[in-house]
Amino acid sequence: MLRPLAVALAATFTTALIIGTPNYAQAAPDTQPARFTQDPYPSTYRVIASAPVLITGATVLTGTGTRLDDADVLMRDGRIVAIGTDLEAPADATRVDGSGKWVTPGLIDVHSHLGVYPSPGAKAHGDGNESTAPVTANVWAEHSVWPQDPGFLAAMAGGITSLQVLPGSANLIGGRGVTLKNVPATTYQGMKFPGAPWGLKMACGENPKRVYGEKGGPSTRMGNVAGYRAAFIDATEYLNKNGKESTPKKKRWWQSDEEKADSDADSGGKRDLKLDTLAGAIQGDIKVHIHCYRADEMATMLDLAKEFGFKVAAFHHGVEAYKLADRLAAEGVCGALWADWWGFKMEAFDGIQENIALVDRPQNGCAIVHSDSDEGIQRLNQEAAKVMAHAQQAGIAIPPERAIRWITQNPAKSMGILEQTGTLEAGKMADVVLWSGNPFSVYAHAEQVYVDGARVFDRGDRSRQPQSDFMLGQGVVPDSMGVAGGVR
């Protein structure tokens, strides 16, 4: 990803010199100081021990665009070992009869606020927007995550094995998002996806200007863009000072006191959490995820990205993404979208039910079904099914093996975790869902969910239906979804 970008930037640099306008992209140095992405809050995630599992005779959607009928999937030591027919199970393997059932990679939601806007929606739980300043690149969503949010487990029952928890969209630059493995844990560090890059949440349009319109601005879309530019100008300068390891100048005997090494110039001065994050984004180590509805605003953000030399991983909510699907595909930018939501505000007025299908259509199109909702995250498969049906009606036939990528491979790609998960391929994390049937049906249930080869949820086995601390003693026991109310 970074290599082609660097080439493009070099070309831009030349142009910039000719026309004599400043170009901040030129400043991005090649060396990457680990400091921008150091993690003082490291993952403590531990794989749950599990015997090998062999699922046999299932319809397997690999997430790579392939469908295998009557196929087996073997998991061992937390990894996918093989997918094929007549696989031999190790002696100690648990065999799961997959006949009549479907197997997919674990589902991945690129846009969630579980934990930061948890259930119950108490006043004390509004931890998703640091709406005190329009640029809060310094905040990290993970520091707001409440691991006891019952929504995590409801999402698990819907087949979600990984998710990105993002700050809200009140701010131009809202802060860092975190990628979690969807396993029950007492701390968020216990869920933190080992080695996953952070996301940077930005927002276009109505939200920031509404939140800050009477709080010092921005109050307009032009104010929004000026705000992003100012922040990235600061980040570029910061990167110039901090991008390369520099040794402080030694003071020579002939130098006077006035010629003291300028610590600011040499070391970049005091560390700035805000600029660390933006510098990490420019360097491509933090994935940029932008809440942006309108096609024209997405185009502006693509130009902004070029101006400062960062890459947009995905536009989120883009209800108008279908209007510039070709450009998104050409630039390798994903569209993380809803199946059918529209009309709740002006910038959402042009929503259509074929949006995801049209973003998926061009060569290299990267369509993602996202939720942004504790309800929607429980059934990304149904959201995808609605898109398939409406695409079909519009003359675009999309087979299950293609659509499943919208909720597995493509989100993994946009989050920078595709090498570890998102598809069923030997060597990857054994994040797997066994469905009662074709998952693109309202009647399909995630019967078993595996994270790193461990059966973390089983619809038919109470002993594998985790419950949040919050729900204990509330007079309810899990229903068959393993989620909430039941007769004591």
Next chain:
Amino acid sequence: MSRFNTARHSREGGNPATLLARRISHQRHWVPAFAGMTVRGLVVSLLTAGALLSTNATAQDVLIRNATVHTATARGTLQNADVLVRDGRIAAVGSGLTAGNAQVIDAQGKPLTPALFGGISEIGLEEVSAEDATTDGTLALGLTDKDMVVRPEFDVTLAYNPESVLLPVARVEGIGFTLLGAIPAPGGSIIGGQGAVIRLDGSADPFGPKVLFVELGGNSAATLTGSSRAAQWMLLDQLIDEIRGRIPPASDLALLTPSGRSVLARYIGGGGRVVVGVHRAADIRQLLRWSQRHDVRIAIAGGSEAWKLAPQLAAAKVPVFVNPLANLPADFDQLGATMENAARLRAAGVEVGFTLGDSHNARKMRQLAGNAVANGLPWEDGLAGLTRVPAEAFGVGDRLGGIAPGKLADLVLWSGDPLEVNTVAQQVWLGGKAMPMRSRQTELRDRYLRSDATREGGGLPRAYPAAVR
């Protein structure tokens, strides 16, 4: 979150139209002061018949032949059945019916259902939820939630706009009628006002009798009654004192206008339907006592914990409109929320309907029913919750909500199982008229479905008619 808006909205979305909901959103979120027989084949045959020329399509006698007819009546599902439509009404349901001069549609075995209920919504009352100037579903005469202004006479149907773009968007997905809601808001009271059933056929006036909306419980409703839900019963009893004359109209304590007194009186003592938004079991228990004491015909909207009182609700013949997707403890009134709510209520004999509270996405109603069925509700009851149950509960059951002789021919032909997410509506008839299967969204879709290749060569932008590009 308003009980009428039973959807769990995302941070972004819309919980839109009500100030009340917006306030709650503010707490939770950032929001500040905020074609088988192909479709093509069907369309062609209808075009030939001249039935799809405009929204003013004229009623025509139609014989829909060879359908899987889900009647949503005691007759259940009829295989390979015919439905004869005459003068906008269903004339006969059976097999081997003769067409006479009626246009014949071959359904090729596809499912035919009554047109569906869109839930309690603000279709035609709001265009863009976050733009106050386009929303009319709430009344807020007072400045804050401390200014209680009780106006049961407030009637949202007077603001209904049959030309809203939301109508065709919902209609092409098989939605044929909805209950317009009057949603309580700060500056109003827990009594939101009145609404009524409207049909999405473009007619200007409500189709059903007036329905009164009341909201109870914690969170939003409690803020409207001095921060305690206990005061909700105090207020309701005080209002009954007023309409009974125990509080003179001139009293400083009087809250109602003369019109308000006469309107509210119509709902007390076996009168019109009162839809009560409420979730918590303890509140539902109090509601049952209160409604029995005053002989109020209630229906419950929301009811996340209604399953806990299923036998009592069945005995009191209270229909419950649930959102089966609301399975999380969204607040402390919904700790018992479960996807099995609908199934448990129905098993106890409760009439179960569905409501989402989302006007723009009312088409999602089918997904609610499908998920209820996936979680234990019998399929026929899933369909009933979208047809017969709401029609009967809101006073239009004699004309809507079923396929039977004498009822209006509000019908939908589906590509497959109507409760499935992978199914689409192929043709909608309202009052026997074939509705154009077009909306603002299909227009946008078709504009961008085409390649923009001509533009590369300097051709006209998409904004020009396709024919000249």
